[in-house]
Amino acid sequence: MPSLGRLHLITDTRPGRDPLAVVRAALPVARAELVVQVRVTDDATDREAYDLARRVVALCARHGATCLVNDRLHVALAVGAEGGHVGADDLPVGAARAVLGSAAVLGATARDPGTAAEAVAAGASYLGVGPYRPTTTKDGLPAAIGVAGVRAVAVSVSVPVIAIGGVTAEDVPALRAAGAYGVAVVGALSEAADPARATAELLKALTC
Numbered sequence: 001m002p003s004l005g006r007l008h009l010i011t012d013t014r015p016g017r018d019p020l021a022v023v024r025a026a027l028p029v030a031r032a033e034l035v036v037q038v039r040v041t042d043d044a045t046d047r048e049a050y051d052l053a054r055r056v057v058a059l060c061a062r063h064g065a066t067c068l069v070n071d072r073l074h075v076a077l078a079v080g081a082e083g084g085h086v087g088a089d090d091l092p093v094g095a096a097r098a099v100l101g102s103a104a105v106l107g108a109t110a111r112d113p114g115t116a117a118e119a120v121a122a123g124a125s126y127l128g129v130g131p132y133r134p135t136t137t138k139d140g141l142p143a144a145i146g147v148a149g150v151r152a153v154a155v156s157v158s159v160p161v162i163a164i165g166g167v168t169a170e171d172v173p174a175l176r177a178a179g180a181y182g183v184a185v186v187g188a189l190s191e192a193a194d195p196a197r198a199t200a201e202l203l204k205a206l207t208c
């Protein structure tokens, strides 16, 4: 299984965003520490997801970065991505592992130690834990779990914990102290005036 990068860039395909420009800016800065998770809006077609994911796979390969696909595991397989990420509304973790195979990277969403233990037992290789803070990027999320919630999960599992939800570079020291291995962001990179610089700031906080 490939070693997991600490900075997870989740693509922002909302109207007016340019996900490939953000990926292109982040890749030369973060290289193998970058995981790009291709996440498209629910109304996107599989063809749109496939077209974006195959471009991201090619870009990641040039920089030693990892590409995962959110939700749509058939797209992950079709483009040769290293794996995928699933949550409560997606394939169960065990089924996702069966689809992707034993060598793939498989992330699962967890917000408490019980769900985390179940996901790891079913084959998750890392956990996305959150929402850490409130976020405007995804609707309908439960209340933020804060540093204490991230710590509760991190101390309970042996797989890497990736904190998600409203994360900025300023949050990273506290999240690392709580046991997070890395962070996943949408807005911190997609909404940055200078995504390369924002990548460098996140990376420095994650690896110093």
Ligand SMILES: Cc1ncc(COP(=O)(O)OP(=O)(O)O)c(N)n1
Pocket (backbone or CB within 6 Å): 008, 010, 037, 039, 070, 071, 085, 086, 087, 088, 089, 090, 107, 108, 109, 127, 128, 129, 138, 162, 164, 184
């Ligand atoms: C790293 C990471 N953590 C959590 C999520 C959220 O996944 P999910 O709960 O399935 O929600 P959607 O992203 O599918 O809307 C994630 N994508 N990545």
Ligand SMILES: Cc1ncsc1CCOP(=O)(O)O
Pocket (backbone or CB within 6 Å): 130, 131, 134, 135, 136, 137, 138, 141, 164, 165, 166, 167, 184, 185, 186, 187, 188
């Ligand atoms: C997909 C997802 N799942 C939990 S929070 C979130 C969105 C994170 O985006 P941002 O980094 O902009 O808060």
Ligand SMILES: [Mg+2]
Pocket (backbone or CB within 6 Å): 070, 071, 085, 086, 087, 088, 089, 090
């Ligand atoms: Mg999902």
